[in-house]
Amino acid sequence: MRFVGTVLVVSALLVARVEALNNGVARLPVLGYNAWNAFHCDVDEKLILETANQMVALGLKDAGYNFINLDDCWALKNRSNTGDLVPDPVKFPDGISGLVTKLAAMGFKTGIYSDSGLSTCAGYPGSWANEKRDLELFNKWGISLLKYDNCNIPSDNITRQNAIGRYQIMKQAIADVAKESGKPPIIFSLCEWGQQQVWLWGKTIGQSWRTTGDISPQWSSLVSIINFNSFITMATDFYGRNDMDMLQLGNGNLSLDEAKAHFTAWALMKSTLLIGTDLRNVSREVVDILTNREILAINQDAVVGTSISPFRWGINPDWTSDSLHPAQYWSGPTQDGVVFMLLNVEDTPASVSFNLTESPWIRAGRQYSVRDLWSHTDEGIVISSFSRDNVPPHGVVALLLQDAGDSPEPKEEPEAQPQPECSAPCSPSAVSSASRRTRIVYADLLAYVMNI
Numbered sequence: 001m002r003f004v005g006t007v008l009v010v011s012a013l014l015v016a017r018v019e020a021l022n023n024g025v026a027r028l029p030v031l032g033y034n035a036w037n038a039f040h041c042d043v044d045e046k047l048i049l050e051t052a053n054q055m056v057a058l059g060l061k062d063a064g065y066n067f068i069n070l071d072d073c074w075a076l077k078n079r080s081n082t083g084d085l086v087p088d089p090v091k092f093p094d095g096i097s098g099l100v101t102k103l104a105a106m107g108f109k110t111g112i113y114s115d116s117g118l119s120t121c122a123g124y125p126g127s128w129a130n131e132k133r134d135l136e137l138f139n140k141w142g143i144s145l146l147k148y149d150n151c152n153i154p155s156d157n158i159t160r161q162n163a164i165g166r167y168q169i170m171k172q173a174i175a176d177v178a179k180e181s182g183k184p185p186i187i188f189s190l191c192e193w194g195q196q197q198v199w200l201w202g203k204t205i206g207q208s209w210r211t212t213g214d215i216s217p218q219w220s221s222l223v224s225i226i227n228f229n230s231f232i233t234m235a236t237d238f239y240g241r242n243d244m245d246m247l248q249l250g251n252g253n254l255s256l257d258e259a260k261a262h263f264t265a266w267a268l269m270k271s272t273l274l275i276g277t278d279l280r281n282v283s284r285e286v287v288d289i290l291t292n293r294e295i296l297a298i299n300q301d302a303v304v305g306t307s308i309s310p311f312r313w314g315i316n317p318d319w320t321s322d323s324l325h326p327a328q329y330w331s332g333p334t335q336d337g338v339v340f341m342l343l344n345v346e347d348t349p350a351s352v353s354f355n356l357t358e359s360p361w362i363r364a365g366r367q368y369s370v371r372d373l374w375s376h377t378d379e380g381i382v383i384s385s386f387s388r389d390n391v392p393p394h395g396v397v398a399l400l401l402q403d404a405g406d407s408p409e410p411k412e413e414p415e416a417q418p419q420p421e422c423s424a425p426c427s428p429s430a431v432s433s434a435s436r437r438t439r440i441v442y443a444d445l446l447a448y449v450m451n452i
Contacts, residue, residue, distance in 0.1 A: 030145065032066060052103055128159070199242060208271075209240075218252060261395060311330065329352070351387060
């Protein structure tokens with residue numbers, strides 16, 4: 001379905017008026033792991049610790065992935081007699097606090113999952129009406145991040161709250177527990193799925209907010225999420241960002257080019273980056289994508305917290321919402337230059353090209369050095385435009401352009417020298433020596449040909 005995204009454009013223009021919550025945590029996007037995409041409810045302490053060991057062995061921890069987050073299904077189906085959540089003793093024999101201690105010894109922080117309703121999406125106890133109690137328990141266990149879902153909400157006449165109100169209650173619980181315990185606040189990851197325009201208010205409550213429904217490991221899902229988020233990039237900055245959902249690299253039948261495009265878009269749009277595949281069987285190619293230091297450096301830019309944004313849609317008119325063919329030409333500032341993302345959203349190889357000053361971050365009259373962030377090569381100097389042929393289907397080009405000084409002045413063509421005027425027959429002395437040499441060579445050549 002295609003339509004001009006007028007409503008989303010107006011919504012995006014309102015985003016800049018909202019100040020982000022700055023309580024000292026998650027200034028930059030969280031990097032880590034969440035097992036849901038690969039395992040759903042089939043998780044236990046053994047799997048989590050094996051995953052942590054793999055993150056160390058594969059170099060993922062060294063690349064910055066330092067969170068390991070539990071998702072749904074970690075608890076028993078009923079609270080204790082005192083009203084507390086109870087970790088499943090079969091899955092987690094040492095409890096969640098024991099797991100947190102083991103992960104901390106390996107250098108990881110731990111995240112946990114709950115829900116703003118009566119029960120979680122998988123039917124385990126939710127935190128509605130138990131927000132402060134649950135936060136005190138999470139804090140006691142040493143939890144650093146809370147993913148807070150939006151399933152099984154009581155009827156309005158019971159809650160007398162909308163999504164904003166329910167999430168504000170948990171925000172206040174986080175603040176109160178932090179103040180009482182003297183510990184840093186738990187990072188608050190809102191999983192509201194974008195149903196009530198969370199990009200307009202999420203940054204006043206938490207550090208990230210899901211903007212769409214769940215991701216799946218198909219190209220159609222990836223481009224649909226990219227398309228939707230292309231209209232709300234202005235919501236992202238330090239301490240608060242659009243969350244495009246957990247990564248699907250290594251899952252399903254995504255090609256390596258699709259995996260690169262997926263990772264590039266999520267990273268450069270400054271989304272939270274949570275690996276979601278079975279790291280015990282992951283390919284080296286996927287690990288290489290996840291550990292692209294040049295791409296990760298932009299996601300973790302300590303100077304510029306904003307997302308890249310489209311400057312031209314490409315095959316569609318600008319500001320067109322098309323869930324299968326999102327904007328193709330993107331750019332944004334970084335502390336080291338201007339980053340560009342060029343997507344081939346077509347099913348066949350394609351060429352991409354643009355004039356540099358189409359991006360608002362490029363200055364006219366300057367030349368720029370070009371760094372390819374996937375081949376890790378310097379591509380020389382460009383002055384006015386860039387083009388790349390044969391971008392693979394669903395592939396991506398990621399570039400960093402750095403100012404290389406003033407554009408060279410255009411060379412002026414030398415003026416033609418007037419030929420000497422003379423009456424026929426022209427005197428040889430009036431003809432330049434070069435002209436005489438030309439005539440002599442030509443005459444000799446003609447004589448040679450005539451004598452053959």
